Amino acid sequence: NLINDRKTSPSRTLSTEKEPEKKVIFSGIQPTGIPHLGNYLGALRQWVKLQDQSDKSTRLIYSLVDLHAITIRQDPAHLRQWKKESLAMLLAIGLDPTRSTIFYQSDVPAHSELMWILSCQASTGYLGRMTQWKDKTSNEKEGNERLKLGLFSYPVLQAADVLIHQTTHVPVGHDQAQHLEFAREVAQGFNHLYGVDTFAVPETIISPAKRVMSLTDPQAKMSKSHPNPKSRILLTDSEETIKAKLKAAVTDSIDGIAYDPPGRPGVSNLLDIIYHAEGHADTGEDGSGQAALAKELDGASLRVVKERAATAVNDVVRPIRERFAELIEQQSYLDEAAAAGAFKAQISAAETMQKVRRAIGFA
Numbered sequence: 001n002l003i004n005d006r007k008t009s010p011s012r013t014l015s016t017e018k019e020p021e022k023k024v025i026f027s028g029i030q031p032t033g034i035p036h037l038g039n040y041l042g043a044l045r046q047w048v049k050l051q052d053q054s055d056k057s058t059r060l061i062y063s064l065v066d067l068h069a070i071t072i073r074q075d076p077a078h079l080r081q082w083k084k085e086s087l088a089m090l091l092a093i094g095l096d097p098t099r100s101t102i103f104y105q106s107d108v109p110a111h112s113e114l115m116w117i118l119s120c121q122a123s124t125g126y127l128g129r130m131t132q133w134k135d136k137t138s139n140e141k142e143g144n145e146r147l148k149l150g151l152f153s154y155p156v157l158q159a160a161d162v163l164i165h166q167t168t169h170v171p172v173g174h175d176q177a178q179h180l181e182f183a184r185e186v187a188q189g190f191n192h193l194y195g196v197d198t199f200a201v202p203e204t205i206i207s208p209a210k211r212v213m214s215l216t217d218p219q220a221k222m223s224k225s226h227p228n229p230k231s232r233i234l235l236t237d238s239e240e241t242i243k244a245k246l247k248a249a250v251t252d253s254i255d256g257i258a259y260d261p262p263g264r265p266g267v268s269n270l271l272d273i274i275y276h277a278e279g280h281a282d283t284g285e286d287g288s289g290q291a292a293l294a295k296e297l298d299g300a301s302l303r304v305v306k307e308r309a310a311t312a313v314n315d316v317v318r319p320i321r322e323r324f325a326e327l328i329e330q331q332s333y334l335d336e337a338a339a340a341g342a343f344k345a346q347i348s349a350a351e352t353m354q355k356v357r358r359a360i361g362f363a
């Protein structure tokens, strides 16, 4: 019972564990739509694995980062629905709210408070050099008027998310490595200025799975916010939908099957999907497994490759989709899980904020 857990204060539960806490793992996902295959293979599957491999000396914290989601304008009704669906999805993939702290970021206002404090230390020059910001500004044809301050300071909020829980390890995709380096430097800078042990300095765990690319534009990554719904496989898609989306995946007209992401992005994406969906989650970075798979499939038609991808993806998605369908109907269970997660995260954040307030002279 999640609510009963709250009667014993989580801070007490944590501090009375026999083993001292050695690791704190934190990661987040934006509630900007139903999570897709890329989110799962690139991030969420690793979250569950970390949970299942960890003992009580590791604290796991996973956040639905709704404050990050509003750096781009969101329709309030959609955001409300996506928050609920994203929470149900985290539970459907196998995260257990009694073992992992799962919470909505905006339920813990201390994240925003710490962000402000860190903003007073962060250099605008450094933030302006962030690749993601530069990508956005170079695409912006109408000048900077439309670019919001929240998008610019996104890495500061991300640093606050991580540092406020004394995080030691952050599992993320390659795209986030630069932001994590920023968080490390913010922690080291603050510790140097105000007190050596205010923040733990987090390490990055880069996900072994490569980026899953869009099915309609294999040069771009699969994303929740891409306007074409056929570009992504949702973790709620039916068997037929998955088959149809993969059947229509953009490839090329070159003979044979080869793993060559720059030259043959569509076919290589299918090989990556098969490789990772068939369970080779921990390897694949160097592409040798996918190349071996291409050799095995050489001579087969693209139809056969797409069917094999559909079988592998359906085997991954089927149990998740079924569990999600049950959970999304259980409003009170979802509310309880969110409340229990918020409670634990608030306590964890309050402990750090006490240190921060003392360090800077607020208390």
Ligand code: ATP
Binding pocket: 028, 029, 030, 031, 032, 038, 039, 040, 041, 042, 043, 044, 171, 172, 173, 174, 175, 176, 210, 211, 212, 213, 221, 222, 223, 224, 225, 226
């Ligand atoms: P949005 O389209 O709204 O920006 P997103 O699909 O990019 O969302 P995020 O919520 O920003 O997803 O990211 C959640 C996690 O999923 C991150 O760790 C990110 O690195 C990972 N991720 C996102 N897209 C992919 C992808 N196509 N392949 C592999 N990992 C991905």
